[in-house]
Amino acid sequence: MPSFRTGTDDFKKLRDQGGYFVDKSPLIRSVLDSSEVTLIPRPRRFGKTLHMTMLRYFFEKSAEDRRPLFDGLAITDDTDAMGHQGQYPVIYLSLKDIKGASWEVAQDKLLERLSALHKRHDFLLDTLATDDRESYEKVIARCGSIADNELSLKKLIAHLQAYHNQPVVVLIDEYDSPVIEAWRNGYYDEMIAFMRSWLGGGLKHEEGGALFRGVVTGILRVARESIFSGLNNLDVASLLSSGPFADKFGFTEPELAQVLTDFDAEDLAGPMREWYNGYQFGPHTIYNPWSVICAISKRPDPIGPHWLNTASNDLIYAELESGGLPLKRELEQLLAGEELRRELHEHTIFSDVGKSAEHIWSFLVFSGYLKATDPQPDPRRPTRQRYHLSIPNLEVSIAFEQFVEHWHRSLSFTATEQLLDVLLDSNWPRLQDLLSELAARLLSCHDVAKLPEAVFHAFVLGLLAHLRQIYEIRSNVESGYGRADILMRPKTVAYPLAFIIEFKAIKGDADSAIATTEALAQIESRDYEASLLEAGVSPEHIRKLAIVVAGKHVTVTQG
Known part of the structure; x- marks a missing residue:
C-alpha cells in the first residue's frame, strides 16, 4: 500500500522516501511557457511548498544528478523541458513563519532568513569586488545598511548570473506571510516598504537577462502598487483565471479518482465530494489536497475536518466581525443555501479589508473559505463582474458555523443554548422573552430602523445556526405556493x-x-407545510409560528 508521507513538503525528501506523489510535474512546462515572473496565489495547504521545491530540484544546478527524482513523471516525456533540467542557479526562499508583534522582531527574522540564503551561496565571496563582498558579508552578519538589505536579492541574482554565466531562477514561497502578520500587528507600512524594495526591486526586469524565471506563491495577491509596482514582467495566475496554472494546485476529479483507486479507498468518493470538493479554479473542479490526504491516511477514523485545524481562524473571525450585521446577514444566507452575487477584488489592499463587504468577500474567496463561480456583468457597471458565491463544502461550512457560535459567545449569548429546549417544549412566552433579551443585547436601533423585518429574520436565522446538526434550516425557501421565511426540518427522529x-x-x-x-393566514394560504409533509414529517409534528416584531419587542404565537 502506498504512503503519502503526511507533512513532508520537500519534493526530494518525498521522492527519496518513496512517498506517494500526485503528478503535478506539468507545472514545470507551465513555468517555462509563462512570463518572466509569475505570481500564483492559492489557499493554504494546497501544495504550494511541495511544488516550489519540485521546481527547485528540477531547475537547480547541482553536482548530484537529480533526474531520477522525476522518473515516471509526465515531464520526462517533454524533451524540450528536460533540456532545462539542472541548468540554472536557483534562489529558493520561504518566508513562512516570519512573524512578530513588532516591526523590529519581524525585521530581525527577515534578516536572519536573508543571512541563511546568502550563506548558502557564500562561494560567491571569492569572486566579488571589494564593495560587493563587504555588502554581502554584512547581509550574512545581519549588520547591513537599509540599502544592503533591500538590494540584497537584486545583487544576489546578478552575482549568481555572473558566476554561472546563466540566468537565475528565483522561487519565493509564502511571500505574503510576513505582510499578513504585519497587517495584523500594526507595522504594515514598514513591511510593505521593505518588500517593495527587496522583492519588487529584485524581480524587476533588467537588460542583460539576469533573471530566467521567477515564481512567487502566497495566499493573497497583494495590490500591485503595494509591492510589485514597476514590474511589467509579472503575470498573475489567480484562482479565478483559466490558463495553464488552474489545475496545478489541489486535486482534480480524475486525480482524486486515481488516488482513491491506488489506496483502495473508492468507498470514500461520496464522502470526499461532500467534505472536500467544491473549489473552482478557472474551469476546474478542485478538491482540498491536504484534507484528502489526511482523511485517507487516518483510515479507519471517520472522515472529518482537517484543513480547518492547520491554522488559526482568528483572522477570518476578525474580518467577519468587522463586517457588522449586514455581512453576518449575508453569511447566514449562504449557510441557508441561498444565492449571493458579489463583485470581487483580485488585488488585496489590506488597508481596505474590513472596511467594505466586497473586500471581505474577496478575502474569503482567495483564502479558500468561499467558492466563486459563474461571473456575470454587473447590470449597473457592465465592465465589472459579479460572481456567484457559495460555501464550497461541508468542511468549510463547519468553519462558518463555528464563527456564528463564536460570535454569539463573544457577546455572552448563553441564552441561545436554551432555544432548542424552548422550541421543543413549545414554550412560546419563554421564546418571546429570549428573543427580546437577545435583540436588546445585539441589535442597535439603527439596524432595526432600516429593514426591521429583514434584520430580525437574519438575526433569528443566526441564532438558530447552532442547531444545524439536528435540523435542516432553510431561509426564504419555496414551499407550497410561496416562500417561507424559515423552515426547520428535523434530521433525526430524536x-x-x-x-x-x-x-x-x-x-x-x-x-x-x-x-x-x-402571518398565520399566510402560512396556511400559501401551504408552507407542503415541503415538510413531502419529506415525511407528520402534520401533528409541525409547529407554525408567527413572530411579530415591534422595535425590539417580540410576540410569538403558534397557529
Whole structure:
C-alpha cells in the first residue's frame, strides 16, 4: 500500500522516501511557457511548498544528478523541458513563519532568513569586488545598511548570473506571510516598504537577462502598487483565471479518482465530494489536497475536518466581525443555501479589508473559505463582474458555523443554548422573552430602523445556526405556493418537531394581533407545510409560528 508521507513538503525528501506523489510535474512546462515572473496565489495547504521545491530540484544546478527524482513523471516525456533540467542557479526562499508583534522582531527574522540564503551561496565571496563582498558579508552578519538589505536579492541574482554565466531562477514561497502578520500587528507600512524594495526591486526586469524565471506563491495577491509596482514582467495566475496554472494546485476529479483507486479507498468518493470538493479554479473542479490526504491516511477514523485545524481562524473571525450585521446577514444566507452575487477584488489592499463587504468577500474567496463561480456583468457597471458565491463544502461550512457560535459567545449569548429546549417544549412566552433579551443585547436601533423585518429574520436565522446538526434550516425557501421565511426540518427522529416561522414587523402603535393573524393566514394560504409533509414529517409534528416584531419587542404565537 502506498504512503503519502503526511507533512513532508520537500519534493526530494518525498521522492527519496518513496512517498506517494500526485503528478503535478506539468507545472514545470507551465513555468517555462509563462512570463518572466509569475505570481500564483492559492489557499493554504494546497501544495504550494511541495511544488516550489519540485521546481527547485528540477531547475537547480547541482553536482548530484537529480533526474531520477522525476522518473515516471509526465515531464520526462517533454524533451524540450528536460533540456532545462539542472541548468540554472536557483534562489529558493520561504518566508513562512516570519512573524512578530513588532516591526523590529519581524525585521530581525527577515534578516536572519536573508543571512541563511546568502550563506548558502557564500562561494560567491571569492569572486566579488571589494564593495560587493563587504555588502554581502554584512547581509550574512545581519549588520547591513537599509540599502544592503533591500538590494540584497537584486545583487544576489546578478552575482549568481555572473558566476554561472546563466540566468537565475528565483522561487519565493509564502511571500505574503510576513505582510499578513504585519497587517495584523500594526507595522504594515514598514513591511510593505521593505518588500517593495527587496522583492519588487529584485524581480524587476533588467537588460542583460539576469533573471530566467521567477515564481512567487502566497495566499493573497497583494495590490500591485503595494509591492510589485514597476514590474511589467509579472503575470498573475489567480484562482479565478483559466490558463495553464488552474489545475496545478489541489486535486482534480480524475486525480482524486486515481488516488482513491491506488489506496483502495473508492468507498470514500461520496464522502470526499461532500467534505472536500467544491473549489473552482478557472474551469476546474478542485478538491482540498491536504484534507484528502489526511482523511485517507487516518483510515479507519471517520472522515472529518482537517484543513480547518492547520491554522488559526482568528483572522477570518476578525474580518467577519468587522463586517457588522449586514455581512453576518449575508453569511447566514449562504449557510441557508441561498444565492449571493458579489463583485470581487483580485488585488488585496489590506488597508481596505474590513472596511467594505466586497473586500471581505474577496478575502474569503482567495483564502479558500468561499467558492466563486459563474461571473456575470454587473447590470449597473457592465465592465465589472459579479460572481456567484457559495460555501464550497461541508468542511468549510463547519468553519462558518463555528464563527456564528463564536460570535454569539463573544457577546455572552448563553441564552441561545436554551432555544432548542424552548422550541421543543413549545414554550412560546419563554421564546418571546429570549428573543427580546437577545435583540436588546445585539441589535442597535439603527439596524432595526432600516429593514426591521429583514434584520430580525437574519438575526433569528443566526441564532438558530447552532442547531444545524439536528435540523435542516432553510431561509426564504419555496414551499407550497410561496416562500417561507424559515423552515426547520428535523434530521433525526430524536427531534421530531418541525417549524415554520413567518415574520411581521409593525410600528410601535400598531396592533400586533392583526399582524399575527396575517402571518398565520399566510402560512396556511400559501401551504408552507407542503415541503415538510413531502419529506415525511407528520402534520401533528409541525409547529407554525408567527413572530411579530415591534422595535425590539417580540410576540410569538403558534397557529
